[in-house]
Amino acid sequence: MPDSTRLPRLCAAVLLAGLAAMPVQAGPAAAHELPHTYVVSRAPGVLPEGIAIDRDGTMYVSSDGTGALYRGDVRDARLRPFRAEGLADRPSTLGVHTDGRGRVYSVGGAELTVHDRRGRLLATRTAQGGPLGASDLNDLVITDDAVYATDWANPVVYRAGIRHGRLGPLEPWLDVRSAFPQFPAQYWLLNGIVADRSGRTLLVASNGTEAVWRVDVANREISQVDLGGASFGADGMVLRGRTLYAVLNYGAPNGVYIADLDPDLRSGAVTHRVTGESFDLPTTLARHGCRIYVVNSQNDEPPGRPPYTVSAIDDPVCARPSR
Template sequence: MKTFVAAAAAAVTALTVTVPLPAPGDRRPDTYVVSREPGVRPEGIAVTPTGTMYVTSVSDGAVYRGHVRERELRPFLPAGTDGRTRAAGVRLDRQGRIFVAGWDTGALFGYAPDGTLLARRAAAGAALNDLAITDDAVYVTDSATGVLWRADLVGTEIGELTPWLSPADFPAVPGFLNGIVATADGRLAFAADQGTGAPGSERLYRVDLHRRTATVVAVAGGQLGADGLLLEGNRLYGVVNFPDGQDGWLFAVNLALLAPDGRTAQVVRQSRPAPLAQSPTTIARDADRLLWVNSQLNAAAPAPPFTVTEVPGLC
């Protein structure tokens, strides 16, 4: 889910990045149709290592599923079921369970791979936006209150959502907590605050998951007050927005390199931009390319088809 961040686009330099290669002869569409129905407005995306794609709808809570070799996605979790009338972030854990952040329903939903509801966990008054999963917990950002929520994962059990970091536990009270990712070892998370919309109010936080602390990451060369985040080793990607200099807005993916301790980051590359009508939100990796969700959240008249496309000029 998006809010505008008024930060100028920064000049970035080239970087050679090693990424996975697709299988020989693998042909994949460059555009995926999430839905041809009106008013869907897709928001979150997850792509598994085997190529299964999940995309959420923030308008009605539907979750769509498809494969990276097939152009059309299909409804997987119908809109409104289990009280899931909104859906934002989506992630899978190592067991293949599907976790969906229910935005202003204030609920986190956990599903088995076949779509069976395993748990519905409530967070009163929350707007649950994005989530990160470690071996022992799921962490969820709350854009309404600035709380970082946590639910324990113990075997097959999904614990209750509890406030894990309060707004006062951050160096500054978050204006709009959004994207979040965790390191592979489960030691750190990085959470993006898109701020209040005022220039310079956006921040990236380094969250120590063992010490239960949050500190500001010193970001140079651009901004990482992002919507969707993607972390690959020391490479952190974030979907950002910025003024176009003509009273409008553009969207792009910034790529930053994190220091080994995660306390500093340098933005080194930016994708080609997308317009306000497209309003990309979140990103996922598919082998040698990045995919982003064209939400149309800020379009004057959102219209089908609603799509996922390749991020241009960045992999």
């Protein structure tokens, strides 16, 4: 990733370094048979960034520092390198997700790649750049008929259609500047992206605007999610029904924030803030069972200090049924 695009992310982390932690909300009893900390790697410079956990508990973590992927299991505290074809020349991998067939989708630089469980490369798609220059893809979400990806360097959401199991070209789909034209284009800093169950609504996080934006897929209408005026410049996010889980590391103390949204995903309120844990510049999260898995990136002080880890915490809303 070019230094010019990395700088705002690191500056945000430095600004937050001195902020005091807020109280942790109590949650259900932990599953003590599972590890609380997972070691991604002990090799210098890995700087973990993204995470995905498949339905069977298989965990994938990406490396911002090297571009590699790591694989493990929620029952085992140690991850190992995932031998994925075609990643040797990619210096950074950020967002990673799996689909219903266990295929592994990841983004880094301008590339979207798809691998099977054995690491075989199934597809590569390249974004051709946006209004500000070369793409720096940050995160992605997979729906029944498309993959959507955010661009940290451009105020653009990309889309690759899925038809009969085949992935189409990765093309510019939405220029978000129309929602807030007076905001400087280079500071949108698009981050996490999630979709509702139907795939008809997307939520897109923007570090720069300190907001989450709602996108109607049918007409590409974009509007800010009203969270009561709170700063909510999320990094990674997870949407489960109407519950939005997010990692914040900009504009608020580092940690996991959980919001309860209305049925249309247009407004809501933050119900839980988990900021008292020993997070080390968290970037994103995954949910599996009644636990939340948080990546400790150490990206505020690269190359960080091994071991690089994922922290597991109890989900404070686990007992409440998803709506």
